[in-house]
Amino acid sequence: MTGSGDRSQRIRTALSGYQGDEQQARNSFGSSDASTRRLAIGALERLGCLEPSDLVTALEDPDPSVRRRAAEASAKVPEIDLRPLLADPISSVSEAAAFAIGEQMAVDSIELLIEMAAGHEDPLCRESAIAALGALTTLDHGDRDAILQCLLSAMTDRPQIRRRAVLGLFQFDEAIAHEALTSALSDKDRQVRAAVGDLLGVPVD
Numbered sequence: 001m002t003g004s005g006d007r008s009q010r011i012r013t014a015l016s017g018y019q020g021d022e023q024q025a026r027n028s029f030g031s032s033d034a035s036t037r038r039l040a041i042g043a044l045e046r047l048g049c050l051e052p053s054d055l056v057t058a059l060e061d062p063d064p065s066v067r068r069r070a071a072e073a074s075a076k077v078p079e080i081d082l083r084p085l086l087a088d089p090i091s092s093v094s095e096a097a098a099f100a101i102g103e104q105m106a107v108d109s110i111e112l113l114i115e116m117a118a119g120h121e122d123p124l125c126r127e128s129a130i131a132a133l134g135a136l137t138t139l140d141h142g143d144r145d146a147i148l149q150c151l152l153s154a155m156t157d158r159p160q161i162r163r164r165a166v167l168g169l170f171q172f173d174e175a176i177a178h179e180a181l182t183s184a185l186s187d188k189d190r191q192v193r194a195a196v197g198d199l200l201g202v203p204v205d
Contacts (some may be wrong), residue, residue, distance in 0.1 A: 006033045017043030029054065034063035041069045050100045055080050064090040071096040075103035086112045091122035098125060104133030110136060110143045114150045130154050134168030148172055152180055159189035166192060170199045 009028060013036050016024035025043035028036050044050040055077060058070035067085065071093060074080040085097035086109070096114060101109045110133065115127035125189055133147050147168070154165035166184055169177045184196045185204060197204035 009033060009036050010039055013039040017046035020047065022047055022049050025049070029058075034061070034066055034091065037061065038061070038066045038069045041066070041073055044069045045073050052077055052079055061087060063091050064088070067093045068096045071100050072087040075100035078104040078106065080104075082106070083112055084111050086116055091120075091125055094127045095122070096121070098128035098132050102128075102135040102200065105136060105139060107115045107136060107139055107143070110141070110147065114146060117150050117154060123158050123161060126154070126157060127164055130161055130164040134164060134171065138166055145152075148174060148177060152176065155180055155184065158194055159178055159187075162187065162189065162192045163195050166195050166199065 009031060010022055010033070013028035013031075016022070016102070018027070022044070025040050028040040028048075029044065031037050031040070037058070041050065041054070044054060050073060055070050055074050058066055058135050059074070059080070059082075061067050061070065067088065067090070070166070071082060071085055074082055082097045082101050082104070083106075086094055086101075088094045088097065098113060101113065113129045113133050113136075119134060120126050121128070130151065133150060137144060137147055151165045151168045154161050155169075157165075162184070166181065168173060169180055181196050181200060184192055185202065187193050187196070193204040
């Protein structure tokens, strides 16, 4: 398809989600153009016609932007297993998968999220993993101690990751978590200090 043809198809696909045209959206889902396939996911989602089988297919798409969009859409579909995408070679895909797992509250992903939080080279992936782990602390499972240790270790990472860790640590009653929060009141990053101050209800400079 020519460049102008791709553009026309993308426009039709984007509009299909607003015009109730499920058939157009499904036809676009099989397009050879990655941008069109990505738009088709959004169109089907908007129409309420996005099936788990559509997401399974899209999560294996050769184009990372399609995989990332499918991961984002999977946040609302807890039966979709996103664990394989945590090891995706494209960091933006892994980051989206970690975020979506947190939204799914998928406790079977905790071990992999801890590995990502502790060792992924991309700080955005580490941040997303810490955020997901923080969300998972609200559930009753046997991995709370492992999550706690991971969050404590994250308090030596970059500021944005420390801010995420602070939110997770606030979910714990353990003295060591409270000590970490108290210490963070003097964190060198003002936003970290502010986050802790808001949670603990104390003023910070």
